[in-house]
Amino acid sequence: MQVFTYSGARFTPYGDEQLTGVSAGFGADDAWPAPRATAPLDARLSLPGSKSLTNRELVLSALADAPSLLRRPLHSRDSMLMIEALRSLGVGIDEVAGDGDYGPDLRITPPAELSGSTAIDCGLAGTVMRFLPPVAALALGPVAFDGDESARRRPMRTTIDSLRALGVDVNDDGRGALPFSLWGTGAVRGGEIAIDASASSQFVSGLLLAAPRFTEGLVLRHTGERLPSMPHIEMTIAALADRGVVVESPEPGVWVVPPGPIAGRELAIEPDLSNAAPFLVAAIVAGGTVTIDGWPRTTTQVGADLETLLPLFGASVHRDGESLVVDGGAGLLGGATVPGVDLDLSTGGELAPALVALAALASTPSTITGIGHLRGHETDRLAALAAEITALGGAATELDEGLAIEPRPLHGAEWHAYEDHRMATAGAIIGLAVDGVRVDDIGSTAKTLPQFPELWSAMLDQSGGADPAGLP
Numbered sequence: 397m398q399v400f401t402y403s404g405a406r407f408t409p410y411g412d413e414q415l416t417g418v419s420a421g422f423g424a425d426d427a428w429p430a431p432r433a434t435a436p437l438d439a440r441l442s443l444p445g446s447k448s449l450t451n452r453e454l455v456l457s458a459l460a461d462a463p464s465l466l467r468r469p470l471h472s473r474d475s476m477l478m479i480e481a482l483r484s485l486g487v488g489i490d491e492v493a494g495d496g497d498y499g500p501d502l503r504i505t506p507p508a509e510l511s512g513s514t515a516i517d518c519g520l521a522g523t524v525m526r527f528l529p530p531v532a533a534l535a536l537g538p539v540a541f542d543g544d545e546s547a548r549r550r551p552m553r554t555t556i557d558s559l560r561a562l563g564v565d566v567n568d569d570g571r572g573a574l575p576f577s578l579w580g581t582g583a584v585r586g587g588e589i590a591i592d593a594s595a596s597s598q599f600v601s602g603l604l605l606a607a608p609r610f611t612e613g614l615v616l617r618h619t620g621e622r623l624p625s626m627p628h629i630e631m632t633i634a635a636l637a638d639r640g641v642v643v644e645s646p647e648p649g650v651w652v653v654p655p656g657p658i659a660g661r662e663l664a665i666e667p668d669l670s671n672a673a674p675f676l677v678a679a680i681v682a683g684g685t686v687t688i689d690g691w692p693r694t695t696t697q698v699g700a701d702l703e704t705l706l707p708l709f710g711a712s713v714h715r716d717g718e719s720l721v722v723d724g725g726a727g728l729l730g731g732a733t734v735p736g737v738d739l740d741l742s743t744g745g746e747l748a749p750a751l752v753a754l755a756a757l758a759s760t761p762s763t764i765t766g767i768g769h770l771r772g773h774e775t776d777r778l779a780a781l782a783a784e785i786t787a788l789g790g791a792a793t794e795l796d797e798g799l800a801i802e803p804r805p806l807h808g809a810e811w812h813a814y815e816d817h818r819m820a821t822a823g824a825i826i827g828l829a830v831d832g833v834r835v836d837d838i839g840s841t842a843k844t845l846p847q848f849p850e851l852w853s854a855m856l857d858q859s860g861g862a863d864p865a866g867l868p
């Protein structure tokens with residue numbers, strides 16, 4: 397087996413190529429011909445850092461009482477937007493040489509006081525639009541928030557309402573969405589508030605991250621019916637604990653954050669396990685094995701659930717030292733049948749597009765539920781997945797809180813990414829098994845994994861089994 401660590405186009409700090417993800421010989425306007433797999437895989441990969449961990453640690457480092465060093469952070473559009481936004485609030489962020497394959501380390505120097513009078517571009521990053529308003533409220537002066545056109549459709553009402561409940565002066569147009577602005581006074585009193593976080597766990601995480609810096613801390617009560625992505629809230633609580641802030645949860649849906657200092661830290665960011673999903677799923681489609689190096693033994697990342705989710709689709713999964721190995725056996729392409737699943741993915745909605753793509757290739761029906769909140773992700777993922785699978789001849793139906801997928805033979809067509817990195821990679825998964833799938837905007841993967849096209853090719857090249865044209 398060849399061993400591949402990405403090094404083909406070593407990191408160029410925020411070069412255009414990195415942020416559009418289109419460095420693999422096709423232009424930004426061309427559809428990407430998804431390569432077909434033609435032989436079982438035998439691939440070993442290491443992946444860049446976690447978006448969720450990188451952007452949490454950037455925020456906590458900015459609010460800390462001493463400098464921090466983040467080793468092996470993610471460098472992607474979402475992390476770049478976070479870095480630029482924090483810099484504009486007066487935080488010092490410098491690149492320093494590190495040992496990662498995917499770019500420099502980051503040294504973060506918090507300012508004595510955060511400065512306002514700035515405008516923050518959230519792009520399409522949920523972590524930027526939900527984590528930074530409570531931080532900006534601690535700055536002195538006005539801060540305006542806006543983002544991509546599609547970001548203006550993402551739910552923000554809970555952030556806006558919660559800031560108002562905390563006494564922050566917020567100006568918006570009443571749509572509960574970007575753009576809006578707030579006027580920071582240099583301090584937030586804090587206290588007790590109730591919010592409805594049923595549209596996104598990020599409303600909770602954003603408040604918890606800034607809360608130690610509120611004068612009275614925070615008692616936060618979630619009042620809505622559902623609360624998606626609990627592991628991401630637990631990740632926030634663990635990141636705070638690692639910096640000396642103990643968040644108590646006296647009952648489900650209630651969190652108590654004491655006021656106090658956030659410690660500076662030197663820490664390494666784990667690889668992004670959710671971004672491992674398409675690569676691991678590829679072993680089930682093409683057969684053979686995909687090994688991801690640097691798989692943490694313990695983690696707060698929801699991608700760790702792939703270890704138990706992928707066996708439901710017929711894979712065997714094991715650990716090999718510091719790696720995770722997914723063995724797809726003969727694979728769908730080698731004649732194995734992939735069973736459909738009946739899954740509640742409310743805790744791991746981020747994994748849904750990859751698993752839905754796999755379900756569209758399965759031989760029995762699937763129902764994936766608990767993911768109504770995916771309508772407020774980068775795009776309405778339930779509508780987008782149903783539309784794109786149907787356009788390929790498949791049968792995917794939107795449910796209130798999920799998708800039902802029936803087995804059907806698929807054919808090639810253009811697969812639309814809707815600017816959504818996980819829609820783009822879902823198209824790549826289906827393209828492994830279906831001739832003529834072209835992803836219209838593979839560059840959207842730059843949101844969290846700018847190297848996706850190169851890593852995908854490397855995975856297939858290691859088996860010697862890719863048809864790069866992806867055409868019949």
Ligand SMILES: O=C(O)C1=C[C@@H](OP(=O)(O)O)[C@@H](O)[C@H](O)C1
Binds near residue numbers: 523601628745
């Ligand atoms: O806090 C985070 O880092 C995230 C929380 C989740 O958001 P939702 O609760 O909106 O699904 C997840 O889907 C997103 O990709 C990242």
Ligand SMILES: C=C(OP(=O)(O)O)C(=O)O
Binds near residue numbers: 774
């Ligand atoms: C929902 C996602 O992103 P965001 O952080 O922008 O919410 C995602 O990455 O699947």
